[in-house]
Amino acid sequence: MAQRKRSTPALQKFERGVANRKARIGVIGLGYVGLPLACEFAKAGFRVTGFEIDAKRVAALNAGHSYIQDVPAGELRDLVRSGRLSATLDFDALRQMDAIEICVPTPLRKTRDPDVSYIIAAVQEIAPRLRRGQLIVLESTTYPGTTDELVRPMLEERGMKVGKDFLLAFSPERVDPGNPKFHTRNIPKVTGGTTPACSGAVALLYEQIFDTVVPVASTQVAEMVKLLENTFRSVNIGLVNEMALMCDKLHINVWEVIDAASTKPFGFMPFYPGPGLGGHCIPIDPFYLSWKARQSGFEARFIELAGQVNGNMPYHVVSLVSDALNSRRKSVRGAHVLILGMAYKANIDDVRESPSLDVMEILEKEGAKVSYCDPYVPFIRHGGVKKRATPFRAGTLRAADCVIIATAHRNFDYALVSRHARTIVDCRNALKGRRARGVFRL
Numbered sequence: 150m151a152q153r154k155r156s157t158p159a160l161q162k163f164e165r166g167v168a169n170r171k172a173r174i175g176v177i178g179l180g181y182v183g184l185p186l187a188c189e190f191a192k193a194g195f196r197v198t199g200f201e202i203d204a205k206r207v208a209a210l211n212a213g214h215s216y217i218q219d220v221p222a223g224e225l226r227d228l229v230r231s232g233r234l235s236a237t238l239d240f241d242a243l244r245q246m247d248a249i250e251i252c253v254p255t256p257l258r259k260t261r262d263p264d265v266s267y268i269i270a271a272v273q274e275i276a277p278r279l280r281r282g283q284l285i286v287l288e289s290t291t292y293p294g295t296t297d298e299l300v301r302p303m304l305e306e307r308g309m310k311v312g313k314d315f316l317l318a319f320s321p322e323r324v325d326p327g328n329p330k331f332h333t334r335n336i337p338k339v340t341g342g343t344t345p346a347c348s349g350a351v352a353l354l355y356e357q358i359f360d361t362v363v364p365v366a367s368t369q370v371a372e373m374v375k376l377l378e379n380t381f382r383s384v385n386i387g388l389v390n391e392m393a394l395m396c397d398k399l400h401i402n403v404w405e406v407i408d409a410a411s412t413k414p415f416g417f418m419p420f421y422p423g424p425g426l427g428g429h430c431i432p433i434d435p436f437y438l439s440w441k442a443r444q445s446g447f448e449a450r451f452i453e454l455a456g457q458v459n460g461n462m463p464y465h466v467v468s469l470v471s472d473a474l475n476s477r478r479k480s481v482r483g484a485h486v487l488i489l490g491m492a493y494k495a496n497i498d499d500v501r502e503s504p505s506l507d508v509m510e511i512l513e514k515e516g517a518k519v520s521y522c523d524p525y526v527p528f529i530r531h532g533g534v535k536k537r538a539t540p541f542r543a544g545t546l547r548a549a550d551c552v553i554i555a556t557a558h559r560n561f562d563y564a565l566v567s568r569h570a571r572t573i574v575d576c577r578n579a580l581k582g583r584r585a586r587g588v589f590r591l
């Protein structure tokens with residue numbers, strides 16, 4: 150990597166600390182992204198401090214309790230006991246860090262504009278404590294230009310210069326919660342620095358904990374990589390959701406079509422329809438890009454179209470519920486509907502932006518009584534009300550006028566669903582090869 154040769158005093162000091170593991174690592178925001186990253190650094194022998202605003206998370210971590218499904222409890226406990234991992238609410242300790250990773254949320258405002266207030270808040274904590282030789286890495290997904298146009302000026306405000314006095318980089322987080330094959334370490338890590346010294350520093354640091362590091366030319370490229378990946382998913386899911394709606398009209402089983410198309414050994418990648426997009430990434434990130442593109446007078450049409458198609462899927466699910474109830478001479482008003490799966494994807498506990506919440510809300514507005522089963526989500530807060538999960542039992546399935554399979558958790562007993570539910574709206578093809586009568590498939 151030629152970039153490394155352009156060494157500066159800031160970079161040299163940083164390199165020594167990484168080589169002898171004396172470099173202290175700070176992680177701001179200990180959620181789905183920050184906690185696994187902090188653990189990975191601690192496992193590699195660094196002393197890691199997590200900076201949080203959530204006192205409950207700080208207390209849990211310091212007590213050795215994992216609150217993120219992908220972080221094994223035993224592993225976290227051992228790291229905390231060894232003294233290599235701790236958390237604090239005191240941001241003054243940022244001064245002692247050699248590298249600081251920013252892993253805070255990047256949601257959308259109601260207007261669908263980026264809400265970078267969490268990034269700003271984190272950088273406001275760093276800026277007055279910034280010291281010579283520190284590396285700051287933004288990990289939160291955001292629009293291209295954030296690191297250079299927003300973060301850099303805030304850090305340089307007090308006279309220090311990037312690349313000379315401190316180092317700044319962007320590295321998109323690609324973690325896929327619940328994925329048994331790919332986890333923090335074995336997902337290749339893209340890195341981009343503000344200057345060559347910054348690029349060298351971030352690549353060097355990440356080579357210590359990631360199997361593969363993929364350096365790119367700038368922070369803007371690194372920011373755009375993440376948005377391309379997530380827009381690619383959103384657009385392809387939008388396409389396949391439209392195919393599902395089309396197939397419904399043409400009385401063709403879209404799942405069979407996808408399975409057969411997937412046998413092509415090149416040029417095709419399967420995506421599957423569903424009740425809508427969920428999670429903190431795919432429904433949100435593409436709008437960070439379309440917002441930024443709009444600033445330059447460019448309309449990102451694929452993003453908007455995919456957003457429309459995917460955003461309408463919960464309404465389509467409700468229309469299938471209405472068809473299912475009609476088949477039994479029932480109306481949505483007054484019907485008891487049971488949703489299987491409140492998490493946005495299978496085998497995880499995350500309900501952020503979950504389409505199941507939208508389906509529930511639309512059905513309730515139309516007068517249905519809605520309950521849900523989800524072994525990963527014991528309760529939800531929706532519209533200010535706490536709702537508890539119903540136990541998954543034959544009696545629960547029998548009591549519902551319609552059962553929606555919204556999220557295909559592997560520990561639902563689909564034979565039981567097939568045997569006992571009166572009508573079923575199957576959004577995930579979970580009943581493939583089982584029952585056909587009374588099943589309304591997406």
Ligand SMILES: NC(=O)c1ccc[n+]([C@@H]2O[C@H](COP(=O)([O-])OP(=O)(O)OC[C@H]3O[C@@H](n4cnc5c(N)ncnc54)[C@H](O)[C@@H]3O)[C@@H](O)[C@H]2O)c1
Pocket residue numbers: 177178179180181182183200201202203206252253254255267270271288289290291322323324325326429430
């Ligand atoms: N969850 C994923 O699967 C995933 C995958 C890839 C990228 N990302 C991106 O990573 C970023 C973080 O996402 P996440 O899922 O980990 O979010 P999260 O909500 O799980 O965690 C964020 C944490 O940051 C804390 N926080 C908020 N403001 C803070 C502040 N000023 N100082 C310290 N802590 C603060 C919150 O209390 C919370 O614990 C987002 O930009 C997201 O788009 C997430």
